[in-house]
Amino acid sequence: QVQLVESGGGSVQAGGSLRLSCAASGPTFGGFATGWFRQAPGKEREFVATISRTESTHYADSVKGRFTISRDNGKNTVYLQMNSLTPEDTAVYYCAADLSGHGSRWSPGYDYWGQGTQVTVSS
Numbered sequence: 001q002v003q004l005v006e007s008g009g010g011s012v013q014a015g016g017s018l019r020l021s022c023a024a025s026g027p028t029f030g031g032f033a034t035g036w037f038r039q040a041p042g043k044e045r046e047f048v049a050t051i052s053r054t055e056s057t058h059y060a061d062s063v064k065g066r067f068t069i070s071r072d073n074g075k076n077t078v079y080l081q082m083n084s085l086t087p088e089d090t091a092v093y094y095c096a097a098d099l100s101g102h103g104s105r106w107s108p109g110y111d112y113w114g115q116g117t118q119v120t121v122s123s
Helices: none
Strands: 004-007 010-013 018-024 033-039 046-051 057-059 067-072 077-082 091-098 117-122
Touching (some): 018 117, 046 067
Parallel strands (some): 010 117
Antiparallel strands (some): 004 018, 033 046, 067 077
16 A cells, blocks of 8 residues: 655745645655656646656656756655746646656556645736
8 A cells, every 4th residue: 555645835926836745645755656746736646757667757747847856765755846837837736656657747657646736826
């Protein structure tokens, strides 16, 4: 069983930054891939970024160059640094664990999900 807890969401003005954290329980954190997804009101959940167990990273085109995903295996935590935020980034952000370790842009590929953290960007 894996539990994921997101934190770091909040309200920020356009152009600002936030860093989201995803703390994971479980003895095999180093073997996971972890992804970040987001869901805006009235929209489907969409891929944001993923980091594999070998620290290979992939990003959605909409966030490439602005967001950075990283992991600290010693702290069982994955981070999403978000810079140059725009109102279009407003959403609930979810982290998810892929026990295969590969990571994916495809949400059904993930085995466990956190509860989400709200990010609101005002213009």
